[in-house]
Amino acid sequence: MAFYQALKATGGPILKAAYKPWIRGKENVPESGPAILASNHNAVWDSVFLPMMLDREVVFMGKADYFTGTGVKGWATKEFMRAVGTIPVDRSGGSASEGALKAGLERLRSGELFGIYPEGTRSPDGRLYRGKTGVARLALLSGAPVIPVAMIGTHAAQPIGQKFPSRTNIGMVIGEPLDFSRYKGLHKDRFVLRAITDEIMYNLMLLSGQEYVDLYAADVKAKLAAEGKFDGPVPTNGRPGPGGRTAPVVEVPRRPEDPREGEGPLAGANDESGPTA
DSSP states (O other): HHHHHHHHHHHHHHHHHHHEEEEGGGSEEEEEEEEEHHHHHHTTHHHHHHHHHOSSOEEEEEGGGGGGHHHHHHHHHHHHHHHHEEEEEOTTGGGHHHHHHHHHHHHHHHHEEEOOOOTTTSSSSOOOEOOTTHHHHHHHHOOOEEEEEESSSSHHSSSSTSSSOSSSSSSEOOOOOOOOOTTOOTOOHHHHHHHHHHHHHHHHHHOOOOOSSSSSSHHHHHHHHTTTSOOOOOOOOOOOGGGOOOOOOOOOOOOOOOOOGSTTTTTTTOOOTTTOO
């Protein structure tokens, strides 16, 4: 997309200068051919920083609300999302979201990159939540590898309700491709889909260092909203976790010390190579 490339060429250097994002494992993204980038989701700007740091164009799903806003802000958001190729997804669930999955499948069959957030919505508190099985269906139907991507620091930089991210440590770790060809032809088996999705989420947990909660993030948001503790948008297609489990009471993870201050576990990671672990 010409506009996408122009936007990346003009906006990319500005954002890199302002935020100094880092990336590690970029070599795991193939130079050609289809691949699914499955990322954790902590902030709206996840969909900006990751494409900005990659050489190939990647298109993400985005909630349909981005395309239905009114006024100047709604129009600007809608036009921007269209320009960068965002695929709208109806989060009411069921057949309503099938169109977005089909669009993603077409992109993969064309040999392109497709990005997806298995959690289905942004994390309400910086923890990693249960993945939905759409990513597994895409992997089996397309035959494309799944590349786990961990966004680091974006929750601390841009919690829900904050329009622009703070200038703090923002980066991404790209894991090795996951091959699920051993499950070929089993895209209708819900147990296989769940096993694949859980494997993807496990890899995201290892890459990101986030604490895992075996609940859908949408359910947690709905519960918090009912208690008056969350005023952001609440997706309507959340389903309760097996056994009616509730979220454990644990300390929400805090971001590491900013490496540009020369302290903390990520010290020295303020360039494109990221932390050396």
